[in-house]
Amino acid sequence: MSNQMLAFDYFQLDPAGARLLKYGDRVALPPKAMAALVYLVENRGRLVGKDELLDAVWGHRFVSQSVLKNTIATLRQALDDESKNPLYIETVHRLGYRFIAAVNTGTTAATESAKMAAVPILAGLSRLIGREKPLAELGNLTKKALAGQPQLAFITGEPGIGKTALIETFLQSSALPALTGRGQCIEQYGQSEPYLPVLEALNDLVRQDEARLSKLLSQVAPTWLAQLPWYLNQTEPMAMQQVLAGASQLRMLREFGELIDRCAADRPLILVLEDLHWSDHATQNLLAYLARRKQIARWLILGSYRPEDVMLVDHDLKHVLRDLQIQGLCTEIPLEPLSEAAIGAYLSTHVKDPDRAANWARALHRKTGGLPFFLMQLIETVQAGRAPEEDVAIQTAALPESMQQLLAYQFDRLSDGYRLILQAASVVGMTFSAETVATALALDWVEVETRCENLARSRHFIEPVTDIPGHYGFRHAFYQKFAYQHISPLQRAGLHFHVGEWLESSRKRPEELATELALHFERGRHWEKAVKYLQLAANTAVARHALHEAAQLLRHGLALLEDKLTGSPEYARYGTDLNTLYAMILQAIQGYGVDALEVIYRRALESVDRLGDTPRLLRVLWGVWAFHYVRSKLDLSLDYARQMQAEAEQAGDMAGLIGAHFALGTTHMNRGELDLALAHARQCLALYEPNSHGALFRLYTQDPAVCARYCLGLVLWLKGFPEQAMTVFDDALALAENLGHPFSLAIALSAMAWRHVDRREPSSVLERCEALERLAEEHGFLLWQAMAAIMRGWASAMLGQAEEGILRIQQGLATWRATGSRWIAPRYLTLLAEAYGQAGRIEEGL
The missing domain is CATH 1.10.10.10 (Winged helix-like DNA-binding domain superfamily/Winged helix DNA-binding domain)
Structure with a gap:
């Protein structure tokens, strides 16, 4: 010793x-x-x-x-x-x-x-200098959470400002015995897969206490457990598939709220969701839902995002944040660059010469603008001996346009073998395994892992991923992007293709990696597989009721199809499927009659004619029927419904026959042919088996049995059997709630609201319309938002608020017309006329 x-x-x-x-x-x-x-x-x-x-x-x-x-x-x-x-x-x-x-x-x-001392100490700049105030704010939020007041907070700032470092310091310095889960958004096709960062954080939580939390998931959040199938035992997967079929976004929100409340009952809970500027629509909805809940619970959700990537573009997160901030439902903690005084105060405690410390601080601040990440890189370069004197190195080190020259210096110092590994790793993403990189480069796995270990040990570009042997991550997004930009286009395409093939052959289910696979195959110039996985990713989003994300994926797939696969054998098949699914999603979120649908369905019909595929034809016919139906072109819609019935009968396609009978029943009802409508509605319900057909909403964007009950109830009402009709409407609402399918639930709620209008019960109309409006706003169903506004306006007028009611009806009609719908427009105008009458504005009413 x-x-x-x-x-x-x-x-x-x-x-x-x-x-x-x-x-x-x-x-x-x-x-x-x-x-x-x-x-x-x-x-x-x-x-x-x-x-x-x-x-x-x-x-x-x-x-x-x-x-x-x-x-x-x-x-x-x-x-x-x-x-x-x-x-x-x-x-x-x-x-x-x-x-x-x-x-x-x-x-x-x-x-x-x-x-x-300044050199190694400054490696922790982002968490040690000038961050006392944000750390204190996080401490105050934690105290409130411990007192039973759930907290939602966002740490904001430009890249390299130290958002992640602040979060890590807060978590490490907290004396709480908190359960902590972390998830991160990733940059994909505009928006990532639904709930991706939340699922990652949830998986992180379960790994820490699998026995308790997997059981809790099974009890209160089965739709979330179904998204983490590796925690299911052998007897559960089939049951979980049924759970997923009946899952709705509203149900998933409620389950998650209950889950984190119960998780936090025994230990405080901290959820960290990073890089929300790449977040998906579903994750944003979840955050807004949790912020608005009034339950007492001990949890803190901490997010981070780059303001410039949210506020300067029309990002969905911008609107969510604005609403939450106006209502005081979240806290923003902005991080600013470090001042020269902050750097100087820190250096003065480690460099004994005050003049030297002041010179260092001035030079560091001038060269880096006070951005912590840049400060760290500059000091590491100085430490590597770029100049004989530290002061001189700081003053002369070049950082034009932030980091480019410094990164180039570090990158060029590496041997060809190390550079090649970093380039291949940058293709995989921010985190990667040595095995994946080795496969992409056709190199020995042990050799690649050895080189990755050497890079991580010397803190060059990458670091090991804790507790996952053989996995590494880039120390910052700048490193990953820099390495990626230094690959030739041809080499980049080859690496992406090999990574895609490797992931495709992995043991994971393809739907779990669909967006990632699509990205790799598109950049690897394998267009057919790119389109294939975009379609799979869209179907997964639909199953999670994340229709906005699905629409975005489909738009990209269609653009790729037209640009790269026109004339190929796969063109007709993908053209039919992508156009049909895209059109049905647009019908749900924008309205059945929007002008764009006519062109989309025409393309789908042209594609399906080349295939001779009856199930695909039936889906297209359903959509075309719905488009003409809401535009009140009843003769044309009847023709398409009859063609659908004939094709389904010839092919023995039960799902198609169920849809055809509903379409025929609804069309005949609106033509005033009530007996025919009654017969078709009853035939639809006779063919429908809940256990076999409970997922038909994926084909039709709505459940046929709910819709057939709507039709049957309305026919009974018109034929003079109101009590029987109300029973049928009650059944429709119960079925929609049991299925948990948002669009079908909107249909059932609207049916109940209309019946209260007919019964002159404005208070009940308001109650139903409030529920319908919440559902429609949550999922972006413009058609039902318009309908709810119109009926709610009528109810307000009947309750003595005529001017307010008129304004609501007019706004609802404007939205309704924007959807392209002409369906029951005269009915809406009678409600407006009656509201004018209540206001004493007789001429306008007439």
């Missing part, structure tokens, strides 16, 4: 006196932890095996390796160190530990260490 003082950064280690000093103050350490630290420091730079360290500290007594792991954790806590980004003790997976900091010896060690 050395008798000399050993100094590293602001620590001094006295082996003879068994003392560890921090800024001259003693740090308490257990004897075994002290002995382990001394041994590691004295063997600095060398890998110390686990068995060697056990023998050196505990002798030859039998001690489990968990004791050693706990001891290392104690040392890291005393040294303010991190396992993920170590400054002092590095873990070499399965082998042992290495002390990596520079150490000075002798009586002048503290002085010499202080002289150089």
Whole structure:
């Protein structure tokens, strides 16, 4: 054991006196932890095996390796160190530990260490300098959450400002025994898969307490458990498929709210969702829903986003944030670049010469603009010896247009083999496995992992992913983008294709990777597979009732189809499927009669004619029927409904026959042919088996049995059987609620609201319309928003608020006309006329 003082950064280690000093103050350490630290420091730079360290500290007594792991954790806590980004003790997976900091010896060690302290200390700039105020704000939010007031907060700032570092520091410094889950949004086709960051955070939570949380998921959030199939036992997958078939976005929101409330009952809960500027519509809806809930619970949801990527474009998140901020339902914590004074104050505690510290601070701030990430990179370059004197290096180091030259310098220093690995890794994404990179490059897996370990150990571009052997991540998005931009177009395409093939052959279900696979195959110039996986990703989004995301994926798929696959054998099949699904989604979210649908359905009919595929033809015919029906072209819609029936009967297609009978019944009803309408509605219900046909909403964007009951109830009402009709409407509403399908539920709610209009019950109309409006706004159903506004306006007029009611009806009619619909327009105008009458505006009413 050395008798000399050993100094590293602001620590001094006295082996003879068994003392560890921090800024001259003693740090308490257990004897075994002290002995382990001394041994590691004295063997600095060398890998110390686990068995060697056990023998050196505990002798030859039998001690489990968990004791050693706990001891290392104690040392890291005393040294303010991190396992993920170590400054002092590095873990070499399965082998042992290495002390990596520079150490000075002798009586002048503290002085010499202080002289150089700024370099390694500044590696933690983003979490140590000038962040006292945001950390205090996070502490206050935590106190409120502990008191039963759930909190939603957003940390905002430009790339490299230190959002992630602040979050990590907050989580590490918190004394709470909180359960913490982290998820991250990724950049994909405009918006990522529905709930992607939430599912990642949820998976992170379950990994920490699988027995309790998987059971809790099964009890209160089965639709979320179905999204994490690896936690199901062998008997559950089929049951979960049924759960998914009946899942709705509204149900998923309610389940998640109940889940986090119960999770936080025993331990406080912190959910971190990073990079929300790439978030999906469904995740934004979930955050808004959770913020508006009034339950007492102990949770904190912490998000981060880049304002410029949200506020300067028409991003959905902008509108969600605006509404939450106006209502005081969230907290924003903006991060600003560090001031010269903040950098100087920090340096003055580590550099003894005040003039030197001031010069450093001035040069650092001028070169980096106070952006913490840039500061770290500049100091690392100085430390690497780019100039003989640190001050000179800071003043002369080039950072034009932020980081480009500095990154180029670091990248060019690497050998060809290391650069090639980083380039291939950048194609995979922000995180990657050595095995995937090796496959993409057709290299030996062990060789690639060895090189990745070397890069991570030297903190060059990448770092190991904690607790996942063989996996790594880029230290910042700048690194990943820089490496990606330095690949030739031809090489980039080849790498993307090989990565796509590798992922395609993995054991994961393709729908879990559909968006990622589409991205790789498109950039790998395999257009057919790119379109295939875009369609699969859209179908997955529809199953999760995330229609906006599905529409975006389909638009991209159709553009790719027209640009790259025109004339190919796959063109007709994909053209039919993509156009039909896209049209049905537009019908749901914009209205059945929007002008764009006519062109889309014409393309779908042209494509399906080439195929001779009856099931596909039936889907197209249904959509064309619906388009003409809401435009009140009843003769044309009747022709399409009859063609649908004939095709379905000839093919023996039960799903098509159910849809055809509903279409015929509804059309005959609106033509005044009530007996025919009654017969077709009853035939539809006779063919419909709930267990077999409960997922037909995926074909028709609505459940045929709910719609047939709507038709049957209205016919009974018109034929003079109001009590029987109300029973049928009640059944329709119960079925829609049981299915949990939002669009079918909107149909059933509208039917009930209309009946209350007919019964002159304005208070009941308001109640039904409020529920319909909430549902329609949540899912973006313009058609039902318009209908609810019109009926609600009539109810307001009947209750004495005539002017307000007239305004609501007029706004609803404007929205209704924008959907292209002409269906029951005269009925709406009678409600407006009656409202004018209530206001005494007789001429306008006439």
